[in-house]
Amino acid sequence: MSDLRRSKVTIKDLARLCEVSIGTIDRAINNKPGISKNTRERVLEVAKQNGYKPDRVAQSLQSGKTYEIGVIVHDLNNRFFSLLVDTIQQIAWEHDYYIQLAISLRDTKREKEIIEHMLQRNVDGILLFATNTGADFYSYLRSIDKPIVLLSNRVQGPKGAEEIPFVGLNNCEVVNDALEEIVRRGYESICFVSPYFDYSYKHNFYEIDQRYRTFIRFMQEHSIEHRVFNTEKYCEEISAMELHGKTAFFCASDIFALEVLNLFHDLGKSVPQDVGIMGFDNIDVLKYVRPGLSTINYPVDELGKTAFKLLIDIMGGKPSRTEKILDAKIIWRESI
Amino acid sequence: MSDLRRSKVTIKDLARLCEVSIGTIDRAINNKPGISKNTRERVLEVAKQNGYKPDRVAQSLQSGKTYEIGVIVHDLNNRFFSLLVDTIQQIAWEHDYYIQLAISLRDTKREKEIIEHMLQRNVDGILLFATNTGADFYSYLRSIDKPIVLLSNRVQGPKGAEEIPFVGLNNCEVVNDALEEIVRRGYESICFVSPYFDYSYKHNFYEIDQRYRTFIRFMQEHSIEHRVFNTEKYCEEISAMELHGKTAFFCASDIFALEVLNLFHDLGKSVPQDVGIMGFDNIDVLKYVRPGLSTINYPVDELGKTAFKLLIDIMGGKPSRTEKILDAKIIWRESI
DNA sequence: GTGAAAGCGCTAACAG
DNA sequence: CTGTTAGCGCTTTCAC
Numbered sequence: 295m296s297d298l299r300r301s302k303v304t305i306k307d308l309a310r311l312c313e314v315s316i317g318t319i320d321r322a323i324n325n326k327p328g329i330s331k332n333t334r335e336r337v338l339e340v341a342k343q344n345g346y347k348p349d350r351v352a353q354s355l356q357s358g359k360t361y362e363i364g365v366i367v368h369d370l371n372n373r374f375f376s377l378l379v380d381t382i383q384q385i386a387w388e389h390d391y392y393i394q395l396a397i398s399l400r401d402t403k404r405e406k407e408i409i410e411h412m413l414q415r416n417v418d419g420i421l422l423f424a425t426n427t428g429a430d431f432y433s434y435l436r437s438i439d440k441p442i443v444l445l446s447n448r449v450q451g452p453k454g455a456e457e458i459p460f461v462g463l464n465n466c467e468v469v470n471d472a473l474e475e476i477v478r479r480g481y482e483s484i485c486f487v488s489p490y491f492d493y494s495y496k497h498n499f500y501e502i503d504q505r506y507r508t509f510i511r512f513m514q515e516h517s518i519e520h521r522v523f524n525t526e527k528y529c530e531e532i533s534a535m536e537l538h539g540k541t542a543f544f545c546a547s548d549i550f551a552l553e554v555l556n557l558f559h560d561l562g563k564s565v566p567q568d569v570g571i572m573g574f575d576n577i578d579v580l581k582y583v584r585p586g587l588s589t590i591n592y593p594v595d596e597l598g599k600t601a602f603k604l605l606i607d608i609m610g611g612k613p614s615r616t617e618k619i620l621d622a623k624i625i626w627r628e629s630i
Numbered sequence: 631m632s633d634l635r636r637s638k639v640t641i642k643d644l645a646r647l648c649e650v651s652i653g654t655i656d657r658a659i660n661n662k663p664g665i666s667k668n669t670r671e672r673v674l675e676v677a678k679q680n681g682y683k684p685d686r687v688a689q690s691l692q693s694g695k696t697y698e699i700g701v702i703v704h705d706l707n708n709r710f711f712s713l714l715v716d717t718i719q720q721i722a723w724e725h726d727y728y729i730q731l732a733i734s735l736r737d738t739k740r741e742k743e744i745i746e747h748m749l750q751r752n753v754d755g756i757l758l759f760a761t762n763t764g765a766d767f768y769s770y771l772r773s774i775d776k777p778i779v780l781l782s783n784r785v786q787g788p789k790g791a792e793e794i795p796f797v798g799l800n801n802c803e804v805v806n807d808a809l810e811e812i813v814r815r816g817y818e819s820i821c822f823v824s825p826y827f828d829y830s831y832k833h834n835f836y837e838i839d840q841r842y843r844t845f846i847r848f849m850q851e852h853s854i855e856h857r858v859f860n861t862e863k864y865c866e867e868i869s870a871m872e873l874h875g876k877t878a879f880f881c882a883s884d885i886f887a888l889e890v891l892n893l894f895h896d897l898g899k900s901v902p903q904d905v906g907i908m909g910f911d912n913i914d915v916l917k918y919v920r921p922g923l924s925t926i927n928y929p930v931d932e933l934g935k936t937a938f939k940l941l942i943d944i945m946g947g948k949p950s951r952t953e954k955i956l957d958a959k960i961i962w963r964e965s966i
Numbered sequence: 967g968t969g970a971a972a973g974c975g976c977t978a979a980c981a982g
Numbered sequence: 983c984t985g986t987t988a989g990c991g992c993t994t995t996c997a998c
Contacts, residue, residue, distance in 0.1 A: 352975035376712035395731040552918045579915040582888045688991035
């Protein structure tokens with residue numbers, strides 16, 4: 295190395311150095327036929343000597359492929375998402391793909407901007423944990439000329455229309471099972487705690503909604519006393535409520551369950567003696583929380599891997615089912 | 631839209647549609663002088679009509695800029711890193727940069743591969759939480775023709791050589807302060823708990839090492855009984871040790887502190903009555919842990935933002951100090 | 967004001 | 983076996 299700072303060396307440089315044409319360089323570098331063993335070795339040697347590295351941007355312009363996939367999630371603050379992205383990055387790496395990461399912050403406008411940006415950057419595909427929903431967004435996604443796989447939050451079109459590829463969870467079944475067991479354990483009153491979902495803002499609450507509906511249906515079918523907390527003031531409201539009968543709090547995510555747990559701790563109530571609490575997701579930090587929180591395991595790893603593989607299949611033009619539903623497992627610990 | 635699937639429209643298409651040259655299209659699109667108001671408006675209108683979006687890949691090839699920056703961290707499992715990446719992605723977005731995320735898994739070989747890949751993909755700069763270290767790696771980083779900013783883990787060259795831009799923490803000062811207060815609180819014996827660091831594998835333990843050295847120096851200067859746990863079997867070893875005198879566990883990260891907390895809980899010991907525990911990082915989940923863990927706040931947000939800004943400055947050729955040391959704050963809760 | 971042409975680094979197609 | 987050329991979509995330069 296003459297200079298410490300290696301300046302970019304291109305196939306043109308190699309051609310000059312080897313005194314052959316760029317076509318020959320190409321054949322050597324990319325292991326193509328139609329070149330003598332001798333020349334190939336010489337070229338490869340010179341390439342190595344000079345630290346030649348192909349320019350992926352130029353390759354992309356030529357081939358239309360970037361080997362990058364866009365990953366869009368709500369945030370990385372939520373443990374669930376960081377584990378998800380971790381998994382996706384890992385499997386992508388194994389397949390020689392790179393990740394362009396962007397955070398939607400649950401902002402519908404921002405999500406659309408991100409998608410547009412990613413398309414301009416010519417990602418080969420997109421893994422989307424959607425924030426938008428509705429017919430317009432469905433049409434928008436369908437209009438996109440790149441493969442997209444939705445994670446967890448489905449986006450539905452008109453009846454009978456082709457579905458957007460989707461990997462999700464069997465929310466209804468697992469919530470039903472959990473509720474049955476909770477009732478069997480003698481709880482007489484069950485509260486549902488979840489983030490605030492206001493359909494008028496057009497946010498995608500697909501998963502929460504599934505859990506919510508299942509909860510309501512179950513309560514009605516079994517005539518069980520129930521209540522729903524899904525406003526921003528749920529903590530105050532829960533503090534203010536009077537408990538009659540053995541009461542359980544079924545939370546739409548572990549984060550809410552932990553908040554409720556903290557709340558009752560502050561109120562001087564014991565869990566599960568005074569109230570039962572159940573979470574959803576099984577985030578890893580539960581390991582450090584006492585009492586052990588009963589929850590429902592979201593197979594994040596499987597979600598990431600399945601979605602990525604589905605995307606790869608679609609990119610490769612493989613005809614595969616474009617919907618996969620994963621199985622959640624209930625984890626009974628101490629809190630209920 | 632004639633077709634649902636919008637196929638890519640290029641400046642050439644626009645030129646054809648507007649019956650002008652591509653040069654004119656460029657002037658209109660990119661708001662350049664030398665074009666009549668009339669033509670500009672017409673071009674912009676047609677561009678909009680046809681949903682023209684510039685191809686960033688082609689722009690990159692031409693300009694040599696991608697507006698992407700590579701971010702390399704150890705994993706996303708650790709809360710610290712996910713918050714860091716969250717912050718970086720946020721500030722990058724505000725500056726119209728995109729993030730290429732990769733995980734080194736603390737694997738030195740993989741880290742180098744990642745850097746090579748990113749350079750080939752022509753990122754404009756790299757934010758690196760380094761796993762490698764040593765003179766060779768220093769030379770390697772110096773040989774790279776793109777700005778790099780190191781986070782937390784410094785990579786040092788020979789004495790007097792130019793430093794690689796770096797943003798880190800005042801580990802020594804803050805550890806010293808914490809230890810002083812711990813001693814003041816009457817602890818007679820202090821244990822240091824940290825990940826296993828084996829210099830023979832050439833891993834970068836810059837931060838841990840700073841904390842460790844400060845710990846050892848302090849213990850020696852004050853003749854305090856102390857012990858170090860930094861093997862993989864630290865849990866067994868701690869279980870087996872006999873406590874004499876009021877003992878504190880100073881952990882190099884919250885994760886270790888939480889493990890130690892769990893351990894003593896299982897052993898039936900109370901914190902802080904029987905032993906004191908102190909963490910490092912102040913990860914957000916501590917909020918759900920009881921007893922409240924005393925810890926040292928790592929200003930992750932500031933780290934991400936400062937590093938990104940430094941990178942931007944360097945990319946912009948601004949002459950700025952290439953080293954920034956952030957202030958950590960001690961947070962006293964209940965565990966010590 | 968506008969058009970034409972070169973070139974970023976690479977791959978693919980065709981010619982010799 | 984090897985060389986030449988066109989072109990991916992864009993920006994820049996120079997000519998009119």
